[in-house]
Amino acid sequence: MARLEQISRRKIPPGEILPHELAVLLTTLSSETKRQIGLLISREGEIYAVLIGDNRELLIPDLSQFRAIKRGLRGIRLVHTHLKNEPLSEDDLTDLAMLRLDLMVAVGVLPNGLPDLVYMAHLLPPNQEEKIYQVDPPVSIHQFDASSTAFLETIYTAFDAQVRTITTQDKKERALLISVSLQSKVIQEESLEELAELARSANLNPIDTIVQRPHDLHPKFLLGSGKIKEVIMKALQMQADLLIFNQTLTSLQTKAIGEVTEMKVLDRTALILDIFAQRAVTREAQVQVELAQLRYRLPRLHERSTSMSRLTGGIGGRGPGETRLEVDRRRAQDKIAHLEKEMKTLSQGRSQRRTKRASQRIPIISIVGYTNAGKSTLLNTLTKSDVKTENILFSTLDTSTRRLYFAQGREVLLTDTVGFIEALPPDLLDAFQSTLDELKDASLLIHVVDIHSAQFEMHIHAVHDIFNRLDIEKTSQLLVFNKIDLLDKEHADNLCKRYGAIGISALRADTVGSLLLEIEKRVWQNKGKQ
Ligand SMILES: Nc1nc2c(ncn2[C@@H]2O[C@H](COP(=O)(O)OP(=O)(O)OP(=O)(O)O)[C@@H](O)[C@H]2O)c(=O)[nH]1
Numbered sequence: 001m002a003r004l005e006q007i008s009r010r011k012i013p014p015g016e017i018l019p020h021e022l023a024v025l026l027t028t029l030s031s032e033t034k035r036q037i038g039l040l041i042s043r044e045g046e047i048y049a050v051l052i053g054d055n056r057e058l059l060i061p062d063l064s065q066f067r068a069i070k071r072g073l074r075g076i077r078l079v080h081t082h083l084k085n086e087p088l089s090e091d092d093l094t095d096l097a098m099l100r101l102d103l104m105v106a107v108g109v110l111p112n113g114l115p116d117l118v119y120m121a122h123l124l125p126p127n128q129e130e131k132i133y134q135v136d137p138p139v140s141i142h143q144f145d146a147s148s149t150a151f152l153e154t155i156y157t158a159f160d161a162q163v164r165t166i167t168t169q170d171k172k173e174r175a176l177l178i179s180v181s182l183q184s185k186v187i188q189e190e191s192l193e194e195l196a197e198l199a200r201s202a203n204l205n206p207i208d209t210i211v212q213r214p215h216d217l218h219p220k221f222l223l224g225s226g227k228i229k230e231v232i233m234k235a236l237q238m239q240a241d242l243l244i245f246n247q248t249l250t251s252l253q254t255k256a257i258g259e260v261t262e263m264k265v266l267d268r269t270a271l272i273l274d275i276f277a278q279r280a281v282t283r284e285a286q287v288q289v290e291l292a293q294l295r296y297r298l299p300r301l302h303e304r305s306t307s308m309s310r311l312t313g314g315i316g317g318r319g320p321g322e323t324r325l326e327v328d329r330r331r332a333q334d335k336i337a338h339l340e341k342e343m344k345t346l347s348q349g350r351s352q353r354r355t356k357r358a359s360q361r362i363p364i365i366s367i368v369g370y371t372n373a374g375k376s377t378l379l380n381t382l383t384k385s386d387v388k389t390e391n392i393l394f395s396t397l398d399t400s401t402r403r404l405y406f407a408q409g410r411e412v413l414l415t416d417t418v419g420f421i422e423a424l425p426p427d428l429l430d431a432f433q434s435t436l437d438e439l440k441d442a443s444l445l446i447h448v449v450d451i452h453s454a455q456f457e458m459h460i461h462a463v464h465d466i467f468n469r470l471d472i473e474k475t476s477q478l479l480v481f482n483k484i485d486l487l488d489k490e491h492a493d494n495l496c497k498r499y500g501a502i503g504i505s506a507l508r509a510d511t512v513g514s515l516l517l518e519i520e521k522r523v524w525q526n527k528g529k530q
């Protein structure tokens with residue numbers, strides 16, 4: 001084994017893939033020991049590790065510390081022996097992709113221990129055929145151009161140039177959106193459009209999507225393992241920084257995917273929590289979001305894995321964010337208890353306000369609906385106020401209340417609150433309980449729907465579902481179709497008739513007349529009955 005140690009101290013001239021005499025040394029040793037021998041070589045020609053396998057394969061150690069350039073190739077190539085002079089195996093090619101190696105090289109061993117054919121494969125930058133790697137035809141060791149600087153340079157620069165342009169152009173983190181579900185691809189793709197909207201609202205740049213409809217969901221990665229390879233390659237080719245899954249991941253899945261891809265992994269819930277965290281302004285909103293985040297993360301705190309394994313895990317050690325993993329459970333629990341206490345105090349103030357309001361006997365009307373439907377815009381138009389409105393999801397997290405006056409000195413309190421979304425994370429619903437409790441005081445719910453959205457029916461269902469979860473489904477409701485300015489009049493009229501809705505454009509005060517009349521009617525004509 002002294003000879004192995006000798007090898008590990010060698011330095012290979014940069015630009016050379018494998019000097020001839022080193023190839024001879026490797027194949028001779030391999031042949032004597034009947035084992036594969038491999039070298040992990042850096043771009044500078046340092047031998048990072050000498051690997052000794054069995055007669056069929058090698059075990060590759062954790063390479064996560066190597067990252068030549070953020071988002072680029074690893075900066076490491078693997079050169080190893082193949083005892084039966086066989087071509088690169090499926091596993092070799094998978095490792096090439098999964099580990100983002102610069103190059104995968106196998107040298108065939110002849111029965112006399114000398115090198116014969118050289119097999120090579122390398123990854124490809126984005127291309128129209130969506131090919132991940134290229135496997136070169138084998139060449140005899142004698143024709144193998146040992147000093148192949150030009151060849152190596154082409155591979156490096158193809159990737160690195162791309163990394164540089166993207167890094168300088170693009171300050172936002174680049175997200176690859178993934179959906180894996182037993183539902184049809186069409187349904188999944190529609191849902192991914194909303195995920196892209198959420199990503200943009202979180203100030204991320206959604207760059208591409210991957211959809212899979214597997215026969216069964218893979219328990220470890222959710223995705224099938226072949227698809228995981230595609231994810232890694234797409235992430236490399238598209239220079240993604242993080243993966244966002246549209247489905248809820250278990251803590252073990254988040255961890256396993258994070259390890260095998262060496263990327264930050266979020267699911268839809270984590271993304272929504274992130275948006276809420278970015279938006280929370282008042283102390284109450286901040287406490288509520290932080291509580292929801294801690295409750296979501298608590299079962300997801302786990303140890304960093306250091307195991308070594310080919311393919312199925314252990315490669316790398318980046319979980320969904322190291323700092324989070326370092327927070328220990330105990331501290332998270334203490335923090336939750338502390339925040340819950342603070343929340344109690346905060347909600348006392350709120351409930352006092354509610355009691356006071358109730359004693360004033362002014363009817364309360366709540367504007368509710370899917371996020372981005374135009375709720376805040378409507379409140380502003382009706383009450384001439386200036387609550388923040390924005391074309392992003394969840395621009396409002398707090399409740400605003402304004403007075404709305406009618407003839408004969410009549411008035412109502414109009415409230416605008418946080419928007420709803422399909423599959424609203426339960427942790428968030430719990431955390432926002434006190435904000436949402438205000439909806440229980442309302443005698444009328446104005447359900448605003450963005451009728452211009454292709455998904456408006458799904459939005460209506462999602463909102464009704466949340467009404468049920470909040471136990472307010474029996475409150476009197478008014479369905480309002482907003483943004484009719486974006487549809488042609490006839491189409492808008494038909495939709496309103498079909499659903500029994502009032503059509504408005506919340507941006508324009510001259511379109512809300514019939515809505516005001518209806519509110520007046522509902523509030524004061526029903527008054528006696530209540
Ligand atoms: N064209 C058109 N755009 C509208 C109309 N009403 C609202 N919008 C736009 O829709 C976007 C969302 O409006 P908001 O009032 O912030 O929606 P919201 O329901 O309060 O949204 P969240 O608070 O994020 O849940 C903004 O860009 C508005 O300008 C409308 O009648 N027509």
Ligand SMILES: [Mg+2]
Pocket residue numbers: 375376377388389395396417
């Ligand atoms: Mg709003």
